[in-house]
Structures are given as C-alpha cells and as structure tokens.
Amino acid sequence: MHTQETDEPGLIARICDGEKELFHELIRPYEKRVYLSALAMLGNQPEAEDAAQEALLKAFRGLKSFRGESKFSTWLLSIAMNEARSRLRNSKRAPLESLDEQADLHQGDFTPAVLTDWREIPSETLERAELRATLQSAVEGLPPIYREVFTLRDLDELNVEDTARILGVSANVVKVRLHRARMLLQKRLVPVLKSSFAPRRGWFGRASWR
C-alpha cells in the first residue's frame, strides 16, 4: 500500500478531538485496498463489501487506540483481516482451525507443476472475464492460512515484517506460507492457463489468444 502526502497523524489527532468528518478523508486512500483484501479472503462480493464497511466502522470507533506504533495502513488492514477471519471462522465453509490441521498433514506437498516451457500470458488477457474468474477462484481455493499471507504480501504489497505483525506469526512463518501459497497457485493454475489462455503461434503469425 502506498503512503500518501496528507498529514495522517495530524488528521487522526483532529478526528479524535472532535472533527469526525475528517475520517472520510483519512480512509479514502485505503478503502479500495480494504475491500480487495476482504474479497480475496472471503471470495464473495456482497460479503466482502459488508466486511470492508464493518472494518472501517470499527477503525473509526477504535481510532483512539491507534498509537502510531505501526503505519495507519497496516493498522487498518489488520482490522480488515480480523474481520475477514472472524467471518470465515463463523461460516461453515472454511473453519480456520481444521484447515490449519489439514495444512500440517500436507507438509512437503508443495511442489510446483512441472513444465518445460511457458509462454507468458500478457496482462491484456485479463480483459477476458473467464481468466479473471479462474485467477479469483484459485486464490479463494487456497487454505485460509496461505490465502491471508498471499493477500497481504502479494496483493497488498506489505513487507514480511508488517505481514507477520498483522497475522501474529514470525517472519519465517510468513515466508514459508507465502512460498506454499505461490506453489499451490502455480500448480493449480499452470495446467488451466496453459491450455486455455496461453498465446499460441497462430495463423496470423503472432499470438492468437484473442
């Protein structure tokens, strides 16, 4: 998440002193990231939107407890992540605890899909809704303990230390889980992407993926 130029500590102090309307301005640079993190975690648009709203309301109510020990953006994302985690825990589809156990049982099963050549899929291919849906469902299909690390590191672009702080695990655990998340995605996506989306040398001499 990028930092921005406004005087954040100043804004926060003024909001806590009663200029509450400024909260709109405070969170505007981060509201998309909060939603997208919730979406990557929950995989459902209306629920992700509700979770994002709820997280930002909690941030308002708890603003006085923000001490500036971490960046404000990191603090916001940790509230969003907790909101998503508690929704996952309360839903029947993906209890975090049992998935933790499952993940432990699969120690060592994180080898990539083996292939001998890869023709890069250009980002323009994302204009195809089918590719977006394929990528989304692969991320949503990761066990939550890997999905949350992947979301914070690769989607929110947080560093290892901030990710570790938000999730309450060590930096080394972040690295191991991120590696596994990426290998699981590679293994799951490579066969699908290669057969359905990879550009082929077609009749027109160039890529014919359109």
Added chain:
Amino acid sequence: MALNCKHVWTYISDYIDGSVDAEVRLEIERHLEHCEICSAILDSTRNILYLTADERTFAIPVGYSDRLHARLAAELAASDGESP
C-alpha cells in the same frame, strides 16, 4: 554446492522476492541457465503473481465508495457529541 531441481524449487519464492543470499542466488542462476524445467516454473510463477496482482483481477464494485461513505456518515452522525 550444485543445486538440483528440487532444491531450486524450495528457493523459488525467496528468489522472486530477492531474499536469497548472493551465493545461493548465483547457484540458482547457474542452474536456470541449463534447466528449462526450472526456468519454466519460475516464469510461470512470476506470470501468475503478476496477473493476480493486476487491479482488474479483483475489481471494485460500482458504487462501493458511495455506499461506504454513506454508511460512515450515518455512523458519524449517530455518534454526535462523542469523539471516536
């Protein structure tokens, strides 16, 4: 130390993040020069990360910001007289 393919796979994520030490990095690069399997695994992983992080992959719904700020405004109004 010569790395085999399985060793290289364990370093792929750290290699992408630039967090392997110089000696290991050199060994990985030496391996990649002659191993098309590991090169393809690395390329495909990078490509997948690039695509998933693209802002089009997980998109913001129309009206999200308006709905959010309306709900915040209601909360702010309801908390009149109190600071957060």
